[in-house]
Amino acid sequence: MKLVLGYLYPSVMSQYGDRGNVLTIQNRCEWRGIDLEVDALEVGDRVDPDRVDLLLTGGGADTHQRLVFEDLLHVKGDGIRQAVEDGAAAFAVCAGYQLWGHYYRTAGGEDLPGLGVFPAHTIHRANQTGTLLDTITKAGSTRAVGNLVVQWGSRVLVGFENHGGRTYLDGGAQPFGRVLAGAGNNSEDGWEGCVYKNAIGTYMHGPAFPKNPALADHLIKAALSRRYGSVTLDRLDDGQENSARQRALEQVSRPGRWRRLWSDGVG
């Protein structure tokens, strides 16, 4: 069996370790004897909906979003929408997730139109509160930064979120999961991410796949099923993955230490 992974904007939109998601898919396919080809799809490259089985897009800053949003709309948009409609698997993280919704309103109040794959829109918190982002403290006050724990079906996933945007789902939209710890979409309604067909949008960095292998396998399986009909994945030894997730979950509830003032010479 063979899969093609379309890695969107690897040089621009992979600022938060999201490359780990690609490495995870590569390895988990290789261990199962599934051939995987990775297409790096930069600005200017089209998306062929008949070729790609799995699309990944990672996080980037506002400036990166501004660099890619027009390309996303006019060069890749049709291909991505067709692929997703046709059942291709997709995983869009953070800035990628935001641009796959209806629109993203930046801190400065500019609306970047999105793909509309996810029935959701995003507004930067600084725009909601009228905060001027001229110091780190002020920027920090608008952002949701920290460990993110999500109930996804019967599973508990763990990752890290770091975003200024707040995402609101349209009525009837299907969220990705429920927030157990962290902010998720908007720290108001308790939902995290969005799902449309086999596409998942989420704020979960970490990266998400290595410590949550079930999520990676879910997407591999969806991608294979679209091409080859119903498939069963070989089981892998995920002892290390599960124990890393467990340990990360313990860290979430740990009390804060290393206060700057008392630390001598640290930070």
Add this chain to the structure above:
Amino acid sequence: MNGTGAAGGARPARAGQVTRLQGVPARAAAAGAGKTLRFMSRALGRGGGTTLPGHVAGRIDPGLVASLAASLPNGCVLVTGTNGKTTTTRILAGAARAAGLEVITNPEGSNMLSGVATSLLVRTNGLGFLDVPASTIGIFEVDEGALPSAIEALSPRLVVITNLFRDQLDRYFEVDFVAKLWEKAMSGLPPTTTVVLNADDPQVAHLGDDIDAKVIHFGLEDRQWARPALEHAADSRRCPKCNHDLLYDLSFYAHLGHYACKECGWRRPDPRFAAWKVKLNGVDGSLTQATTPSGERTIRLPLPGLYNACNALAAAAAASCLGVDPDLVQVAAEGTVCAFGRFERVSVGGKNAVLLLVKNPTGFNESLRLVLSAEGPRYLLFGLNDNGPDGRDVSWIWDVEFEACRGRLAYLAISGQRAKDLALRLKYAGVCADYRSRPAEGPAVVPMLAEDMVRAFFRAIEQTPEGETLYVLASYTALWTLRRELVQRGHLAPFWRQVQATRSVTR
């Protein structure tokens, strides 16, 4: 809890501001409280007391740090950047001392405004006025995020910026955000200030465009260190002027190199301090031949790696701005005492270990490259914590090229609170034996996992044969925990004593 909290106490006050009537008692109280705290901190064994005194004093008299800095006879220098600021500060301070200047500096890590304030406070008299010789200058390293407030409070005569990489995104959020903060801070500098910038880093070099301050660039011209392609950890591949792609003629590491914008024509400025030949002697150091406005200079550095050669070049450029002969940089560089975790050598029971602090993908990549540069298998200990100073987000390890370790390790230990994340990263990098062997690339290792950094270190050093070196690459608090134990057991001196030792030796 992390970040700007400590600096927040000192509300900006202009240097030279007329002191209010209650000014002298307030500053005396502030300075006195600060100094008492420092004494107590050391007496109680809580550490060097290198930031809290300044913080408390700033609360009592917010204008204190500005007025103290304003009374520095030779003004002050600020050094910032993601990587290399500590080493650059140390070399520059050494050169200034060798030139006969009395240097006030802050110990590494205490680089928020409160740390700078503390180092000034301890030099005050009972009334809270600086009590220093006329030859005194302040040379401070400052945190990237603290640069704007430090410039505002300290009115520096010289600002040195080494580079800008992605680092602690949980704290700085976005590389571009830091770049914007710097840009704003630079635009407010007067023509009397000089800025020393790295020409090879587009976002840093760009800071010198259209500002009132004098600008001097330093850069690398030695083509032999060019790499074929930009690395994954490269952050700014875009023209800071017009946002189009930068074309790289040479790429050294991360996004450092020789570049030009194909759209607007903006290109790397020609550096006035140019290293045209850098000879790296493995882990022992480097020899740099540089062109400077005052002629050819050779800088021999006992610290290894291309990035340290660049730090020395930055220090040379800064020194010449202070009127210090670059030859003295050579003298200072040779006597550089290793900073915290900057290739710090430790001997434990006749076995050798080297401590390397790793904070971000670029630093980690360069440290790995250095450790793996010589032939033969390596003994490694990785440590990863997720406390505030380490960055609570550990995702950056996925941007580090651990794949370079495949088949190169004789022994691997993994430690820290997030040891399991690291182990997973190494599994997916194909480094570990229990997972899949890559016979063509040499033997794979079975890692030893122990979250406790101290235990991991002593187990690892036990496994390291005599004559071999254990390389410890760890994040801030992981290394700090280990270092504290090594100090307690007498293998290392506390680093604030090291700073004092350097000072008294050169005096």
